[in-house]
Structure formats: structure tokens, C-alpha cells
Amino acid sequence: MTRIEDRDYAHPDVLVSTNWAADHLGDSTVRLVESNEDTLLYPSGHIPGAVHVDWTADLNDPIRRDYITHGGFEALMSRVGVTPDTTVVFYGDKNNWWACYAFWVFQLHGHLKAKVMDGGRIKWQKEGRPLTREVPSHAATSYHAPVRNDAPHRAFRDEVMTHVMAKGQLVDVRSPEEYTGQRLHMPDYPNEGALRGGHIPGAKSIPWARAIDPDDGAFRPAAELRKIYVEDNKLDPKNETIAYCRIGERSSHTWFALKYLLGFEKVRNYDGSWTEWGNLVNVPIEKP
Amino acid sequence: MTIGPAKLAELIDAMAVFSDPAERAVLLLGYADQFEEVPPSVANRPFPNSHQVPQCESDAYAWALKRPDGTLKLYFAVENPAGVSAKALAAILDRTLSGLRPEDIERVSPDIVEQIFRQNISMGKGLGLMSMVQAVRALAKQARSTPAQA
Numbered sequence: 543m544t545r546i547e548d549r550d551y552a553h554p555d556v557l558v559s560t561n562w563a564a565d566h567l568g569d570s571t572v573r574l575v576e577s578n579e580d581t582l583l584y585p586s587g588h589i590p591g592a593v594h595v596d597w598t599a600d601l602n603d604p605i606r607r608d609y610i611t612h613g614g615f616e617a618l619m620s621r622v623g624v625t626p627d628t629t630v631v632f633y634g635d636k637n638n639w640w641a642c643y644a645f646w647v648f649q650l651h652g653h654l655k656a657k658v659m660d661g662g663r664i665k666w667q668k669e670g671r672p673l674t675r676e677v678p679s680h681a682a683t684s685y686h687a688p689v690r691n692d693a694p695h696r697a698f699r700d701e702v703m704t705h706v707m708a709k710g711q712l713v714d715v716r717s718p719e720e721y722t723g724q725r726l727h728m729p730d731y732p733n734e735g736a737l738r739g740g741h742i743p744g745a746k747s748i749p750w751a752r753a754i755d756p757d758d759g760a761f762r763p764a765a766e767l768r769k770i771y772v773e774d775n776k777l778d779p780k781n782e783t784i785a786y787c788r789i790g791e792r793s794s795h796t797w798f799a800l801k802y803l804l805g806f807e808k809v810r811n812y813d814g815s816w817t818e819w820g821n822l823v824n825v826p827i828e829k830p
Numbered sequence: 831m832t833i834g835p836a837k838l839a840e841l842i843d844a845m846a847v848f849s850d851p852a853e854r855a856v857l858l859l860g861y862a863d864q865f866e867e868v869p870p871s872v873a874n875r876p877f878p879n880s881h882q883v884p885q886c887e888s889d890a891y892a893w894a895l896k897r898p899d900g901t902l903k904l905y906f907a908v909e910n911p912a913g914v915s916a917k918a919l920a921a922i923l924d925r926t927l928s929g930l931r932p933e934d935i936e937r938v939s940p941d942i943v944e945q946i947f948r949q950n951i952s953m954g955k956g957l958g959l960m961s962m963v964q965a966v967r968a969l970a971k972q973a974r975s976t977p978a979q980a
Contacts, residue, residue: 586914
């Protein structure tokens with residue numbers, strides 16, 4: 543894969559290479575954050591100095607289906623030793639699904655100094671770079687977050703319905719089998735309870751993994767992404783776009799690619815996704 | 831649902847003491863560290879598809895060799911470097927089931943995965959790990975009708 547600066551991304555500064563991360567291991571202004579689906583991975587070995595932010599335990603509200611509150615975010619930042627001036631670099635398993643999800647939640651809370659390590663954990667491992675089981679101890683900080691602002695990044699069901707009625711751009715990033723309603727969940731994953739199969743009317747089927755180079759897990763260059771999203775699927779970067787999947791993790795990966803790599807101006811992630819839409823009463827569904 | 835053979839039941843009982851996910855993670859990593867890959871005398875890369883565990887994203891393989899006394903010895907390979915959970919389960923299955931007769935191994939329920947991993951099981955891993963147990967059961971069933979190997 544070419545260097546990030548040669549891939550013609552709209553906002554290349556949000557993506558860093560494994561080389562960049564290796565060069566900043568001792569940089570006190572940078573905090574590496576590992577976010578995985580598999581909770582055993584971080585304790586089994588992580589990039590030296592990296593902290594663990596678990597999607598379930600750290601980023602979700604324990605009661606409501608929502609993310610942590612303003613106060614919860616400040617407490618989390620304090621615990622992992624991050625200040626508003628710290629550059630947070632996310633990486634993780636599954637080609638950075640959960641890293642992008644965590645990045646997205648951080649945007650809701652206004653932590654703008656955030657980046658993603660291209661290729662994620664598997665690229666770091668395959669390059670033979672060091673992992674450690676030593677859990678770092680970073681001094682607690684006093685973090686004052688701005689008021690959480692979901693609006694620029696997150697779409698709720700009523701907004702999605704309005705968007706559907708206006709024939710707005712929607713991207714369904716699930717597998718083709720989920721899109722067509724042949725199955726209600728990802729291949730090899732449990733059924734999480736959607737009562738109906740299919741997709742939101744008008745949504746284009748562009749599985750998340752198309753943004754990734756399968757050889758090393760890195761994001762494809764802008765020209766290749768543009769071909770997939772803009773040329774082949776006729777998405778207009780100037781128009782409002784909503785991405786969704788099953789619970790919002792895969793679609794945060796696509797949200798990241800559209801917003802930062804291709805420069806889509808108004809793109810939001812519908813984290814209610816199919817586990818919400820597929821259970822709502824009397825909403826329109828397309829099923830070929 | 832029957833947990834299965836005594837050694838496996840004992841191990842699950844012992845793990846039940848660790849309700850804290852972090853403590854359980856340390857325990858599971860301990861098993862993953864004890865994982866021993868299938869020796870070259872049994873199988874070599876590229877491992878045959880016939881021994882690949884279906885639905886397992888850790889790219890796991892399983893073998894069951896029948897000993898002269900009629901008991902089985904289990905072997906595993908886990909090709910995905912991120913397959914820590916698969917390695918932990920493989921080590922546990924080898925430790926608790928190797929040395930048993932095929933009919934005893936056939937009784938093991940895939941539900942042991944939930945009992946062993948609890949909160950440390952991830953959405954995508956659960957079915958793959960249960961599939962590892964199913965694969966071992968299938969190998970045991972197959973071994974019933976095959977001759978022992980010296």
C-alpha cells in the first residue's frame with residue numbers, strides 16, 4: 543500500500559501509519575487506544591503504552607441504549623490519562639471496526655484530536671512490531687469536555703425516516719445476504735433479534751470491507767474509494783449521507799472513510815441500524 | 831444440559847469462582863499460553879480443509895488420534911495471530927478431553943463455551959468457539975469406527 547500522504551485523501555491527517563505510531567511510542571502528547579471486539583486481545587498483548595477502551599464497558603451507557611454521558615466521558619479520559627490536547631490514536635481488531643466506532647464516539651464528545659492507525663492491530667502484528675502485556679499507568683488528568691453534540695455525526699430513527707422520504711443517500715454496509723434479507727445477522731454471528739429482513743428503502747449495498755485493501759487491511763487510496771462510492775454507486779459527496787449496519791460498528795468504519803478520506807460533507811452514522819429498523823413497527827422495508 | 835466429563839466439569843467449576851472479567855481474562859490467557867500446536871508428526875501446513883473448524887474466524891484446525899487403548903488425543907492449530915480465545919479453548923479441550931474414550935467426548939455440549947468465557951466472549955467469537963467443540967465431537971464420533979493408531 544502506498545504512503546498515506548500519497549493516497550489523495552481529503553483529510554489525510556486523521557490516519558497514521560504503523561511507522562508513525564512506532565515513532566511516537568514515547569510521545570507524551572500521543573495516547574494509543576486499543577479498541578477490539580475480542581476482549582481477550584488487549585490483555586494478551588498490546589502496543590507498548592497503549593490503553594484499553596472497551597466498547598461495551600467503557601463507551602456504552604450501562605442502562606440505556608446510548609453512549610456514555612458527558613460526565614462519563616470526562617471520567618474515562620481522566621482514567622486513561624488524556625487531556626483535550628492529547629492526540630488519541632485508535633487501533634484494534636477486525637480491520638479497525640471498533641477503533642472507528644470509538645473514534646466516532648469521541649467525536650460525539652468533541653475530542654477532535656483523534657486519529658486511526660491504518661491497518662489496525664493485525665498490520666502491527668504482521669510487521670513483527672512489539673507487543674507487551676504490561677498495562678501502562680498514566681497519571682489521571684482533569685478533563686473538561688464540551689457538551690456532547692450528536693447532531694453532526696449521528697442519525698436517529700426519525701431523522702432516518704425523514705431522510706428516506708426525501709430520497710436521501712443511504713449506505714447499507716452489511717453483507718449482501720443481510721441487505722437482501724436472506725439472513726438477519728452477519729455470517730457466523732448470532733441473531734441479535736431483528737424481526738424483519740431486508741434494507742432501508744433506497745439504501746445502496748456497499749459492504750464495509752470494500753474500503754479495505756485485503757492484503758494489509760489498510761484503507762484503499764482515494765481514487766479507488768471514489769470509484770466504489772461515487773462512480774459505481776452514484777453517491778454525491780455534497781449530499782447528506784447516512785450509513786448503517788447492524789448496531790453501528792461497521793458503519794462507523796464506512797462513516798470514517800466517507801467523511802475523512804473522501805471528504806463527504808454531511809455524513810452521519812445511524813447506530814440504531816438494523817437492530818432498530820428491523821424491529822420497528824410499520825416502517826418501510828425493501829426486500830428484493 | 832450435561833457439562834461433560836469430570837475433568838472438564840471440574841475446570842468449569844473452578845473458573846466459576848472468577849466472576850470479574852479481568853481476572854477471568856488472565857486465567858484464559860494462561861490457558862492460551864499453554865496452547866501447543868499440532869506436531870509435524872500429525873499434520874503439516876498447509877493443513878487440510880477436512881480438519882478446518884467451520885465458522886471459526888481464528889482459522890482453527892482440529893485432529894483426534896485414537897490410541898491403542900481406545901482413548902483419543904486431541905490436537906489443534908490456530909492460524910490467526912489474533913486467535914487468543916481459540917488457543918485458550920484448544921488448550922482447555924486438550925487438557926480435559928484427551929485421554930477419554932470417543933463416546934465420552936461426544937457428550938460434551940457446545941454450551942461449555944459460554945460457561946468458560948462468560949463476559950470475555952465476543953459476538954463474533956462465540957459461534958466459532960462453539961464450532962470448535964462441535965468439530966471435536968464430530969471427530970470423536972468418526973473415531974468410534976476407526977482403528978487405533980500406534
